[in-house]
Amino acid sequence: MSDPSSINGGTAVAMVGKDCIAIASDMRLGSQSLGVSNNFEKIFNYDNVYFALTGLASDVLTVSEEFRMKTNLYKMKEERIMEPETFANLVSSSLYERRFGPWFVGPIVAGINSKTNKPFICGFDSIGCIDFAKDFIVSGTASDQLFGICEALYEPNMESEDLFECISQSLLNAADRDALSGWGAVVYIVTKDKVIKRYLKSRQD
Amino acid sequence: MDIVLGIRLKDATLIATSKAFTRGISILKDSDDKTLNLNKKNVIAITGESGDTINFAEYIKGNVQLKGLREGHEMESDEIASFVRHELARSLRSRSPYQVNLLVAGVNDKEEGFLSMIDYIGTRCDLPYAAHGYAAFYTMSLLDHHYREDISLDDGLKLLKLCEEELNKRMPMDFKGLNVKIVDKEGIKVIDF
Numbered sequence: 399m400s401d402p403s404s405i406n407g408g409t410a411v412a413m414v415g416k417d418c419i420a421i422a423s424d425m426r427l428g429s430q431s432l433g434v435s436n437n438f439e440k441i442f443n444y445d446n447v448y449f450a451l452t453g454l455a456s457d458v459l460t461v462s463e464e465f466r467m468k469t470n471l472y473k474m475k476e477e478r479i480m481e482p483e484t485f486a487n488l489v490s491s492s493l494y495e496r497r498f499g500p501w502f503v504g505p506i507v508a509g510i511n512s513k514t515n516k517p518f519i520c521g522f523d524s525i526g527c528i529d530f531a532k533d534f535i536v537s538g539t540a541s542d543q544l545f546g547i548c549e550a551l552y553e554p555n556m557e558s559e560d561l562f563e564c565i566s567q568s569l570l571n572a573a574d575r576d577a578l579s580g581w582g583a584v585v586y587i588v589t590k591d592k593v594i595k596r597y598l599k600s601r602q603d
Numbered sequence: 604m605d606i607v608l609g610i611r612l613k614d615a616t617l618i619a620t621s622k623a624f625t626r627g628i629s630i631l632k633d634s635d636d637k638t639l640n641l642n643k644k645n646v647i648a649i650t651g652e653s654g655d656t657i658n659f660a661e662y663i664k665g666n667v668q669l670k671g672l673r674e675g676h677e678m679e680s681d682e683i684a685s686f687v688r689h690e691l692a693r694s695l696r697s698r699s700p701y702q703v704n705l706l707v708a709g710v711n712d713k714e715e716g717f718l719s720m721i722d723y724i725g726t727r728c729d730l731p732y733a734a735h736g737y738a739a740f741y742t743m744s745l746l747d748h749h750y751r752e753d754i755s756l757d758d759g760l761k762l763l764k765l766c767e768e769e770l771n772k773r774m775p776m777d778f779k780g781l782n783v784k785i786v787d788k789e790g791i792k793v794i795d796f
Binding site for chain 2: 405406427429432434435438454455456457459460499
């Protein structure tokens with residue numbers, strides 16, 4: 399139980415729909431079995447990139463701050479925002495820099511390319527190996543449960559309303575089967591010209 | 604088994620620490636103060652490895668005061684919390700990490716209470732009420748039940764009393780009572796508890 403990536407608990411998921419993406423995480427921060435906070439969001443936003451980080455809460459904070467810095471420096475130098483594909487490669491190389499002393503995180507990148515309007519999602523392991531997926535990416539202490547429920551509920555080319563329902567039910571039901579996840583959830587639905595952020599009420603035990 | 608508790612009020616923050624100084628199976632002192640005033644409006648309560656606690660607390664205080672002098676205005680609560688977290692997260696991956704857990708309590712520039720819980724791993728969490736270590740297991744349920752968003756100072760102190768009673772009942776060791784401090788816009792005061 400001293401495995402760094404399951405001390406604090408938490409889980410996240412991203413999905414692709416028809417010209418849209420969705421990304422969601424739970425809000426629990428714990429210390430082993432003790433729940434500490436129900437207000438710990440694990441999704442960070444850098445312009446049109448949405449970035450979920452599960453794992454050791456300390457590293458979640460450190461890594462999210464590091465990429466806030468890197469995307470801001472990129473924006474100043476290049477005078478344009480970073481596209482999701484570019485960001486994914488930056489995440490990969492930044493994580494691999496720490497190959498022999500990794501950040502204990504399970505990142506997910508999601509977003510819509512501002513030039514091509516193509517939805518993009520991908521996930522990583524803690525040392526930066528990219529997992530490109532057409533359908534969904536899962537991460538965190540409830541990832542096993544998420545794989546199962548996503549495999550059952552997901553279908554390609556969902557409209558944004560259906561995608562919201564799908565990702566919400568997947569996350570909620572997976573988190574309820576995991577003692578270290580839950581305590582509220584947050585969902586982002588991203589289309590070309592609109593972003594909706596919703597908080598979900600979930601079981602408080 | 605040191606106890607640190609914190610309760611955030613609307614315009615102030617309460618902080619309570621156990622008075623017992625323990626080493627091994629002995630209590631060496633019954634008037635220990637585990638808090639350190641960083642500046643006029645911020646205080647930290649610190650527990651952990653005995654050498655590390657004071658060393659780290661004074662390192663933080665030194666840097667907070669230096670920044671106050673250099674920049675010409677005192678550091679705010681959230682800036683201090685970010686700084687402390689950063690130092691601990693950096694220290695965690697060094698040859699000998701600081702093994703300290705702490706609470707940062709204060710009032711921010713809008714004169715609202717501020718409370719942040721930071722552990723030796725560098726996990727930071729801003730909370731309405733917080734406790735470290737074993738004390739958390741016994742007090743969190745009481746705090747969950749009785750805490751209100753607009754709790755008054757009087758009720759805050761009553762809640763602390765309730766926590767102290769529960770800890771006296773459940774803790775295996777006599778922790779020699781609590782030191783209580785309040786931080787509000789007037790500054791930091793010790794409260795007769």
